[in-house]
Amino acid sequence: MATIFIVIAVVVILVLWVISAQRKLVGAEELTKNAMSQIGVQQSSRWDALTALVELVKSYNEHEYGTLKDVIAARQGIDHNSTAEQAQVQEDAFNAALKQLNVVVERYPELKADSMYQKTMDSVNTYENQVRVSRMTYNDTVTRYNRLTRQIPDSIVAALFHFTEKQYLREDTAKKDMPSMKF
Numbered sequence: 001m002a003t004i005f006i007v008i009a010v011v012v013i014l015v016l017w018v019i020s021a022q023r024k025l026v027g028a029e030e031l032t033k034n035a036m037s038q039i040g041v042q043q044s045s046r047w048d049a050l051t052a053l054v055e056l057v058k059s060y061n062e063h064e065y066g067t068l069k070d071v072i073a074a075r076q077g078i079d080h081n082s083t084a085e086q087a088q089v090q091e092d093a094f095n096a097a098l099k100q101l102n103v104v105v106e107r108y109p110e111l112k113a114d115s116m117y118q119k120t121m122d123s124v125n126t127y128e129n130q131v132r133v134s135r136m137t138y139n140d141t142v143t144r145y146n147r148l149t150r151q152i153p154d155s156i157v158a159a160l161f162h163f164t165e166k167q168y169l170r171e172d173t174a175k176k177d178m179p180s181m182k183f
Contacts, residue, residue, distance in 0.1 A: 040078030046127035
């Protein structure tokens with residue numbers, strides 16, 4: 001009789017442990033989804049600021065405006081279900097559009113001097129910093145989540161409930177190398 005109680009106690013403890021581990025994994029996964037959603041919000045704000053800059057370009061050159069408008073129209077939203085790869089594609093698209101805008105601005109120095117341009121560019125820089133912080137937060141939450149899915153004993157529950165490893169946002173390799181300071 002005592003053996004039955006011991007077996008029942010062990011089974012109850014195991015069930016409680018599985019429930020606890022599953023809840024911990026769900027919580028960690030939700031944090032990664034939230035962090036990705038925050039990236040989407042920040043990227044959207046940054047795209048809106050870039051759109052405002054493109055509207056300023058319209059008064060200087062209609063062709064340049066049309067080209068930039070097409071680039072912006074091709075953007076896709078990032079939400080909590082997006083992958084790190086999808087977020088990176090949008091990041092790359094934004095950087096390409098911003099580079100293209102910078103070329104236009106170099107051609108029209110009076111645009112660069114425009115106070116509205118300066119104000120909007122400041123907001124783009126503000127959103128850029130917010131995206132950077134959101135990306136760091138995402139990678140931090142992915143680290144915690146991946147650690148849970150890979151470490152024993154939680155990895156057993158992760159495998160049972162199909163929790164898979166999340167991908168990190170990759171760093172821009174072009175920004176890795178320090179620019180030359182030689183003059």
